[in-house]
Amino acid sequence: MSTSPGRWSDLDRPPLRAEALRSALIRPGGLWTRLRVVETTGSTNADLAAAAAAGEAAPGEVLVAEEQTSGKGRLGRGWSAPARSGLFFSVLLDPGPEVPAERLPWLPLLAGVAVAGALSRAAGVDTALKWPNDVLVTVEGEERKLGGILAERTPTGAVVLGVGLNVSLRADELPVPGAGSLTLAGAAGTDRDPLLRAVLRSLDAWYTGWVAAGGDPATGGDPAVGPVRDAYAAGCATLGRAVRAELPGGGELRGTAVALDGEGRLVIQEADGARRPVGAGDIVHLRAT
Template identity: 50%
Template structure:
């Protein structure tokens, strides 16, 4: 167990910073424990009375959801486990940008602490690491993003979850490909990080709304590309359901946020487009 004091979030300070009329949120809840903040907000999103944008934060998450149904849990007070209920006023075709903008928001929030992070398309935030590891290269995962469109009376509704490792020691992390801010040598206040992520996220979504979902035209696509650890790299893409494995170079993003992978074969180069829903695993190839 960490010898560092794990201070609870200052709820009143967060409310003053983030709730309307001075902040961007319509609702903010901080709970001691949740099986999954994401699942809790999905249930709330199905009701006509659900306020948005709303934020639910748990000091301790026991069965958090990751991509492909993977579970994720954190020691009390050691991480940020938060989910936002959003109703972005954009065409449905632009919703693929929501998780990418969330990753960019986390990168920019971490930059306020002096940490230089990168985004692995579509949903991981990475920190540089001295040693290479298969599939991640010289990076380790410090945060994950999960976005889910929720059918209901208000459309479009998206529940967006972020899990950010802040104070965990090596023995408290689930896999060797993970890291925390503490292990990277950074002491950060979870409340400050939460406020920064929220402000960045809603600011980026506001720009997407103002552009009617045109991430390319308003410059957001270029900003996501600049923060990417995937673009320009050789990648191995395992498609969902074991349908296919692609290996090639990640060369760009489409207008709806999908990844373009250039594959080689028979003396020619072919560009394939994969969406986040298509992908089971994406790893750096030949690392």
């Protein structure tokens, strides 16, 4: 029998305690109705979307993976990390007719606010948001991507919201040089159970308040904090920065990120003063010259 350590044997990365998580998060009248933890899967977003399409998942379901082998990022990019090194989960949400379709782009921005705020409180690190859906931390004086959020519509109109966060990744495990983790950012704690509880409770508060306001980002949000639009603007590291927007299909736009419009798009002011909203694409923060 082999005595070599496997990917599940890292004592610094204990497994999530599924039953304790369910006890803490599932309550009558609450947003979360079911929570499952699987050892490994390709993509929690893909799995939860398939379950919803088959009628096997209802709104409020949470699917967590200890390891993702084919995690999904924006623009079709992959997302992978060592087993038990992060939080990789998806939730099924259905805002219903209360939220008009034109306000749904605020949902991943809302999730960014919820995640960043929860991690700041629970892990004791400063976080920021890069438009539209990246969570940033500072590692050795540099902005690093801690994680990201991906929202996908289902044929029934519900939304699968996926979150991937690097928790205990060490420097030699980073997938790309610009990545970071809570450990590398000097987090006070990296126990994934309380971190996941904090994130899901925060998402519950922000989402419930937003839906109750008909998805209006100017009024809906966490009652204890404020509206989604204000909270996102306050925590967004992109606003006020010189940026380059790499647009879908090619081409780019350079200027200063000056605002978010009513649909959550990033408004970029070009050198000639013209303002253009960007709804999709990669944003690169440029260094001041």
